[in-house]
Amino acid sequence: MGHHEVDPNDSVAVMIEETGYDDHFHDHHHGDKYQSSFIGHYIFSMDHKIIARQFLITGIFWAIIGAAMSIVFRLQLGFPEADLTWLRPFLGKWIVVNDGIGTLSQEFYYALVTMHGTILVFFVLTAGLSGTFSNLLIPLQLGARDMASPFLNMLSYWFFFLAGAVMFYSLFLSTGPFSGGWTGYPPLSALPQASSGSGTGMTLWLLSLTLFVVSVLLGGINYITTVLNLRTKGMSMWRMPLPIWAFFVTAVLGLLSFPVLASGFFMLIFDRSLGTSFFLNEIFIEGQALDRVGGSPVLYQHLFWFLGHPEVYIIILPAMGIVSEVLSVHARKPIFGYTAMVLSILAIGFLSFIVWAHHMFMSGVNPWLSNFFVVFTLIIAVPSAVKVFNWITTLYGGNIRFNSAMLFSIGFVSMFISGGLTGIFLGNSAIDIQMHDTYFVVAHFHIVMGIAAFFGMFSGVYHWFPKMFGRFMNETLGRIHFWGTLIGAYAIFWPMHYLGMAGVPRRYYSFEAFDAFKHFGPMNQFITIAAIIVFGLQLLFVINFFYSIFKGRRMKTKNPWGANTLEWTTPIDAGHGNWPGKIPVVHRWAYDYGKDGKEFIPQVQPMEEGEVAGDHH
Amino acid sequence: MTGLVIVAIIVLLAIILVQLGRLSEVSAVIRGEENVAARQNNRTAIFMLVFLVVFLVYCIASAWMYKDRMLGYGPHSAASAHGGELDSIFNITLFFTGIVFVITHIALFWFSYKYKEDKNRVAYFFPHSLKLEIYWTVIPAIVMAFLVIRGLITWNNVMADVDPEEDYIEIEATGYQFGWDIRYPGADGKLGTKNYKLIKPGINSLGQDWNDEKNHDDFMIGDNIVLPVGKKVRVRITAKDVLHNFYLPHFRVKMDAIPGLPTHFQFTPVKTTEEYRQQLKGYPEWEMPADPEDPEGPKRWETFDFELACAELCGIGHWSMRKRVTIVSEEEYNDWFAQQQSYYMNSIRNTDEDPFKGQLLSIEAANRSRELKSEWQSAMDAESLSTIRLKNVFFDNNAATLKDDSKYELDEIARLLRANTNVKVEFGGHTDSNGDENYNMDLSERRATAVVNYLSAKGVNTSSMSSKGYGELNPVEDNATEEGRAANRRTELKIISK
Ligand code: HEM
Numbered sequence A: 001m002g003h004h005e006v007d008p009n010d011s012v013a014v015m016i017e018e019t020g021y022d023d024h025f026h027d028h029h030h031g032d033k034y035q036s037s038f039i040g041h042y043i044f045s046m047d048h049k050i051i052a053r054q055f056l057i058t059g060i061f062w063a064i065i066g067a068a069m070s071i072v073f074r075l076q077l078g079f080p081e082a083d084l085t086w087l088r089p090f091l092g093k094w095i096v097v098n099d100g101i102g103t104l105s106q107e108f109y110y111a112l113v114t115m116h117g118t119i120l121v122f123f124v125l126t127a128g129l130s131g132t133f134s135n136l137l138i139p140l141q142l143g144a145r146d147m148a149s150p151f152l153n154m155l156s157y158w159f160f161f162l163a164g165a166v167m168f169y170s171l172f173l174s175t176g177p178f179s180g181g182w183t184g185y186p187p188l189s190a191l192p193q194a195s196s197g198s199g200t201g202m203t204l205w206l207l208s209l210t211l212f213v214v215s216v217l218l219g220g221i222n223y224i225t226t227v228l229n230l231r232t233k234g235m236s237m238w239r240m241p242l243p244i245w246a247f248f249v250t251a252v253l254g255l256l257s258f259p260v261l262a263s264g265f266f267m268l269i270f271d272r273s274l275g276t277s278f279f280l281n282e283i284f285i286e287g288q289a290l291d292r293v294g295g296s297p298v299l300y301q302h303l304f305w306f307l308g309h310p311e312v313y314i315i316i317l318p319a320m321g322i323v324s325e326v327l328s329v330h331a332r333k334p335i336f337g338y339t340a341m342v343l344s345i346l347a348i349g350f351l352s353f354i355v356w357a358h359h360m361f362m363s364g365v366n367p368w369l370s371n372f373f374v375v376f377t378l379i380i381a382v383p384s385a386v387k388v389f390n391w392i393t394t395l396y397g398g399n400i401r402f403n404s405a406m407l408f409s410i411g412f413v414s415m416f417i418s419g420g421l422t423g424i425f426l427g428n429s430a431i432d433i434q435m436h437d438t439y440f441v442v443a444h445f446h447i448v449m450g451i452a453a454f455f456g457m458f459s460g461v462y463h464w465f466p467k468m469f470g471r472f473m474n475e476t477l478g479r480i481h482f483w484g485t486l487i488g489a490y491a492i493f494w495p496m497h498y499l500g501m502a503g504v505p506r507r508y509y510s511f512e513a514f515d516a517f518k519h520f521g522p523m524n525q526f527i528t529i530a531a532i533i534v535f536g537l538q539l540l541f542v543i544n545f546f547y548s549i550f551k552g553r554r555m556k557t558k559n560p561w562g563a564n565t566l567e568w569t570t571p572i573d574a575g576h577g578n579w580p581g582k583i584p585v586v587h588r589w590a591y592d593y594g595k596d597g598k599e600f601i602p603q604v605q606p607m608e609e610g611e612v613a614g615d616h617h
Numbered sequence B: 001m002t003g004l005v006i007v008a009i010i011v012l013l014a015i016i017l018v019q020l021g022r023l024s025e026v027s028a029v030i031r032g033e034e035n036v037a038a039r040q041n042n043r044t045a046i047f048m049l050v051f052l053v054v055f056l057v058y059c060i061a062s063a064w065m066y067k068d069r070m071l072g073y074g075p076h077s078a079a080s081a082h083g084g085e086l087d088s089i090f091n092i093t094l095f096f097t098g099i100v101f102v103i104t105h106i107a108l109f110w111f112s113y114k115y116k117e118d119k120n121r122v123a124y125f126f127p128h129s130l131k132l133e134i135y136w137t138v139i140p141a142i143v144m145a146f147l148v149i150r151g152l153i154t155w156n157n158v159m160a161d162v163d164p165e166e167d168y169i170e171i172e173a174t175g176y177q178f179g180w181d182i183r184y185p186g187a188d189g190k191l192g193t194k195n196y197k198l199i200k201p202g203i204n205s206l207g208q209d210w211n212d213e214k215n216h217d218d219f220m221i222g223d224n225i226v227l228p229v230g231k232k233v234r235v236r237i238t239a240k241d242v243l244h245n246f247y248l249p250h251f252r253v254k255m256d257a258i259p260g261l262p263t264h265f266q267f268t269p270v271k272t273t274e275e276y277r278q279q280l281k282g283y284p285e286w287e288m289p290a291d292p293e294d295p296e297g298p299k300r301w302e303t304f305d306f307e308l309a310c311a312e313l314c315g316i317g318h319w320s321m322r323k324r325v326t327i328v329s330e331e332e333y334n335d336w337f338a339q340q341q342s343y344y345m346n347s348i349r350n351t352d353e354d355p356f357k358g359q360l361l362s363i364e365a366a367n368r369s370r371e372l373k374s375e376w377q378s379a380m381d382a383e384s385l386s387t388i389r390l391k392n393v394f395f396d397n398n399a400a401t402l403k404d405d406s407k408y409e410l411d412e413i414a415r416l417l418r419a420n421t422n423v424k425v426e427f428g429g430h431t432d433s434n435g436d437e438n439y440n441m442d443l444s445e446r447r448a449t450a451v452v453n454y455l456s457a458k459g460v461n462t463s464s465m466s467s468k469g470y471g472e473l474n475p476v477e478d479n480a481t482e483e484g485r486a487a488n489r490r491t492e493l494k495i496i497s498k
């Protein structure tokens, strides 16, 4: 390889060649040395860009499965009388046929709800979102050749893959997959006799998620190390683009909270197979009094939510980072209040560790303790609000390009507002007495976490697709995808607030048993129809995605969006090591858009004489 | 077949959309990408405005549509004393968040529209403003502080346990897969102790410890929980197998039920079921027939009932754990309460489950003494001379030795005779037909004498009592059965003059 040619018309490449830093990367080990074969290149790859694509495509696979599951249980809720015999080829005995009418069995309804939650929260919105974009962007935006440990990085993906394989297998058990809710509360999850899914299904659920924790930890250690150690010259922490801050804090949260979840899982495994009683006490089930005393099911909930709450921020922080970047790039304006944005990420990260019991106000914990959790929970709303105001102000005075990436970022802000505001109701324990475990909570977290995080992810995919595949996604389909999903998502989840306010509890197979809950048939039908349409639109996205990988409009210039960050200084088909020659050196923050009359000033551009730095106004 | 058609239509639709997408790309190249992009951009900006308006209208219209169906609104004012307070915190929060929701959405979509791309303009370089950022940190903080304070004051009041001095009813709810056992404490007002190891399905479904006398008057109810209006209720909440949650939507009551870790919730119903029905009357959805098949039948409001539901996933039957709750006036409640039968007395007493089998319980002694007094009173009031059977006077087998348990009833008789010195009585002994007739005659004679002796030792004047043995001559039941023979072995008190 030796020396590479620089196109004299490519001013950024020239600039990197002149001012960049020579780490002799290409002299002593050839970037592609260990991935010349197909298997080395595409399967057991250690290149962060390939691993990012692996996370993304695996995430898409799981998203389709998880979403399809939700359509099946929505059919049950919207059209309980409908004949589902046509699903027999897929679901077999879980569709019970009586008098020619096929109905979804109760067992499988609960299994589907549980799997849907587990898959979406962990496999799609944690691995698929943070795994994809942390891997893609941390080295690229920091000016690093790769992750600190490409090997651990590869392991992180393959542990995720294994976790998925185990969970997938559990779907086909004759007793069904785990069916006790994505939170897996014991004793239901601890006792096989309590539910058919709590047998082998639960064993595999625990195994799968334990593997998943390993994946998150391997990835997290890597992200943190890379951010702390592999920033290029000039890339101080305070010059990092916001996605990097978000991925960094996300990784720290994961590293601190997932082990606690794992410890809860281990105790649960012991309770299930070694006869311990961490979570069991005075249980009489199936005609038998169990000899298990002294444990507390509430302890599991503490351990679970000590992860569970940070987990929701593990999901949303990367989306926030992506949105901050995309809004700024396509509004052609600096992100408003960069420092406040970083501080609020840090504040949210810190506070997310001391609010977990807001999921447990009605769980029998001492109500006096709840006082503290209410206070901390409503404090966390303040940095969240600051972020919203800053995003909106970023649009103010902008020069906005409405491409699909930008549209999804704007949609994200709307969703985050709508869902975040209902958090303020739920965080106030007095209101939560009535709202807990009703559809109000379902509406809250689907809007603020489910939809918002998906919007962040879509935004990131549309924005960085050219970086990942050298082509663009189709914009027309992207717009249809956006408007349909925005409207459809509100059609699905907005009415659920009313259901919750009418007292309707979540996780009900049927509402027919209660006079108070059974009169919302038309609303449930409306929601189900909207869900089916939105599901179809996501398939459209998937088609667009795979079609564009092969047939999309080709990327002709390195920096199609006119962005400042370093990933757009790499060649269109960047190989291992990202930059062919020297690595770029950074001279400014990432948000000099519209500064001094210039549309954008890349981070590699040295400061002009007498120029005042954009972040020090 | 329909499935196939649907799949085919979907595939077709996808192909059409993809072609559309490609076409737009191709035509853009022909017509000049710049131009097309600019036109597209302007159109999207207008969509932003349209969406804003449609979305806000949708929010308000849908809320209007459901306004009479959400608890706390329309006819659905809270049925408990604390419920109204929770509803008003909800509404205050709705007020503040509603303002923020509308303002931020208008800003978000209006700015999007207004600042759409214009090639002749450079974006306004506005990286930060300390003043603005302080405003929108401090103002939300103040609002949050206000909401927290309101909320926590209420929270601590609602969750505070009852004061033992207070007047309240305690009941117990035990969740299981998939239903509820509801236990009332009976006349003593106290729930007896339980132990999950004592649970026997169908016999002792809660594992009540029958050694604890507090259990002896506890009773369980069927599918209807009856409570009086205006009186505080403390629900003790537990579970047998997995987690459940005791949820009364209309009363704003919700608390997890945990095996081995009792929790509680306390609330005061403020409306009877009948009053709540009256509230619902007149609202169109409540004027519909309760059974759509029977348009002439009762209206929905007439059949309305408060309901108990489960609000913690507990397995496949989670959605079906229903009971009715009926709130009645205090008098109706007392009548209902008086009719309830103790589970122990009805189903356990003197079975093999009963640790007190064959022994007299103090509660039975007390009941008998009350009963005896009224029998005595009616005997005194009667025209003729009547006979009172001494139900709890027992002797050792084949002997004339009084059992200890007999003394409660005899002591009561002694009190009555001492207080009514003008009354003369005869104690008659009776046996069953087992054994020799003469022997029985003698035995009954001796037993009657033993009663008289006991009473005279208790200070009753011997001249007002006599004793007589009747042997097996006057059976009251069939001597062929064990129950009949037990009834025939008895001591009777006959009034001779008064
Ligand atoms: C504005 C700040 C927020 C507050 C005050 C808040 C508060 C709460 C509270 C109190 C609950 C428990 C409700 C209940 O079960 O009764 C809850 C549930 C939930 N929240 Fe939030 N939330 C906020 C933002 C978020 C964000 C940003 C996310 C995720 C990105 C999120 C995700 C969730 C999820 C997933 C649940 C439900 C978990 C379950 O029960 O299955 N929340 N939230």
Ligand SMILES: [Cu+2]
Pocket: A308, A309, A312, A355, A356, A358, A359
């Ligand atoms: Cu939380």
Ligand SMILES: [Cu+2]
Pocket: B243, B244, B245, B310, B311, B312, B313, B314, B315, B317, B318, B319, B321
């Ligand atoms: Cu339940």
